[in-house]
Amino acid sequence: MSQKNKQPLLLLIIAAVISFSSLSSCNQVDSVEAASSQTKEQTKKPVKSKETTMAIASVKTTADTLTIIGVGDMMLGTNYPSAAHLPKGQDCTPLLSYVKDVLSSGDVTFGNLEGVFLNKGGTVKQCSDPTVCYAFRTPDSFMPCIADAGFDLLSLANNHTSDFGHKGRVNTKKLITENGMKYAGLVDCPTTIYENNGVKYGFCAFAPNSGTCDIRKIKAAQNIVRELSLKTDVVIVSFHGGAEGSRHQHVTRKTEFFYGENRGNVYNFARKMIDAGADVLFGHGPHVTRAIDIYKERFICYSMGNFVTYSRININGVSGIAPIIKVFTDKTGRFLSGEIVPTYQVKGKGPQIDSKKRVIKKIRELTTKDIPEAKLVISDDGIITVTK
Numbered sequence: 001m002s003q004k005n006k007q008p009l010l011l012l013i014i015a016a017v018i019s020f021s022s023l024s025s026c027n028q029v030d031s032v033e034a035a036s037s038q039t040k041e042q043t044k045k046p047v048k049s050k051e052t053t054m055a056i057a058s059v060k061t062t063a064d065t066l067t068i069i070g071v072g073d074m075m076l077g078t079n080y081p082s083a084a085h086l087p088k089g090q091d092c093t094p095l096l097s098y099v100k101d102v103l104s105s106g107d108v109t110f111g112n113l114e115g116v117f118l119n120k121g122g123t124v125k126q127c128s129d130p131t132v133c134y135a136f137r138t139p140d141s142f143m144p145c146i147a148d149a150g151f152d153l154l155s156l157a158n159n160h161t162s163d164f165g166h167k168g169r170v171n172t173k174k175l176i177t178e179n180g181m182k183y184a185g186l187v188d189c190p191t192t193i194y195e196n197n198g199v200k201y202g203f204c205a206f207a208p209n210s211g212t213c214d215i216r217k218i219k220a221a222q223n224i225v226r227e228l229s230l231k232t233d234v235v236i237v238s239f240h241g242g243a244e245g246s247r248h249q250h251v252t253r254k255t256e257f258f259y260g261e262n263r264g265n266v267y268n269f270a271r272k273m274i275d276a277g278a279d280v281l282f283g284h285g286p287h288v289t290r291a292i293d294i295y296k297e298r299f300i301c302y303s304m305g306n307f308v309t310y311s312r313i314n315i316n317g318v319s320g321i322a323p324i325i326k327v328f329t330d331k332t333g334r335f336l337s338g339e340i341v342p343t344y345q346v347k348g349k350g351p352q353i354d355s356k357k358r359v360i361k362k363i364r365e366l367t368t369k370d371i372p373e374a375k376l377v378i379s380d381d382g383i384i385t386v387t388k
Contacts, residue, residue, distance in 0.1 A: 068327040069106035070282035072304030075114040080137040085311040092145040095350030104150030112284040115160045122164025135163040147179040155238040157185025157205035157212040202232030207240035215264040222276035229277030234333040237278040240285040251370040279333025291367040315345045321359040338384035
């Protein structure tokens with residue numbers, strides 16, 4: 001072959017390598033895969049309290065049933081602008097202790113990580129309006145609290161992932177990997193694969209923020225999901241979208257704006273991702289809970305609210321109740337049933353099981369109002385089933 005003919009072929013090969021690397025260059029190596037599975041086995045043997053045992057033993061499953069758990073925003077405290085925003089004694093251990101049994105009861109557990117992990121330094125982001133803009137910097141020593149609670153997958157696709165610049169992002173990714181977990185959602189690492197008990201879970205995450213995989217670029221997002229679905233058994237998609245606050249609890253089915261920023265159309269996004277091969281979709285970003293949905297036998301939660309947000313985030317009223325969503329699927333990701341484990345936050349103590357079951361009532365109300373065509377039944381105890 002002539003040198004002239006070799007050049008186009010070489011360019012094609014380079015392009016293919018770059019394309020593949022963009023979807024597999026995160027924190028995936030065989031040793032990390034093994035470490036993640038080992039960590040999972042170690043954290044799946046909690047000592048159950050009476051209250052959390054009630055929350056776990058509600059749905060009958062079989063050996064072929066997968067249990068996929070998701071929660072919303074997590075920020076365990078920040079040392080910026082002051083260490084006064086950290087838990088007493090800078091001890092994060094109690095924050096997830098009330099819900100650890102539930103979080104550790106799944107085959108794979110997901111959460112949205114708000115902010116970065118960094119003891120000091122980093123370049124704090126510049127805000128055009130400081131009254132509605134916060135920067136979160138959590139000490140390195142807090143990362144094991146998340147791993148010990150049973151988490152496997154973390155989204156970095158949100159508006160706080162660049163709070164302290166490049167240094168904050170790099171250190172956060174390093175600590176996640178060192179603690180046996182995996183992450184996705186950044187332009188330089190859009191996807192990851194987690195394997196447990198012979199099942200491969202593909203994970204990707206999206207947001208409308210700089211440096212993240214863009215929730216507003218539907219075709220590009222579909223390409224990511226489509227390629228991931230070819231490599232895995234079940235695809236989990238996380239999305240950070242929609243306007244924020246108690247006035248924005250509803251799924252509008254339109255593009256949402258907040259302080260002039262396009263936060264995407266979460267209803268359309270979720271459906272397009274399922275069309276491309278997604279199986280379970282977990283939403284977050286509005287800081288309140290939203291409706292749930294079923295499309296093509298795949299599960300969608302449009303927002304899971306504030307799960308553990310120790311400081312500087314409002315947890316009053318509806319902003320302080322949140323679900324632990326348990327999705328039961330077959331090994332292809334087809335929805336079988338689900339469960340809403342209700343929690344509420346107590347200032348300074350983290351999430352606790354809510355005996356009043358407020359978030360179950362709220363999700364049922366919102367789903368009935370916003371997605372009336374969804375053939376979903378939510379029981380008083382939070383069991384989710386599909387009507388024939």
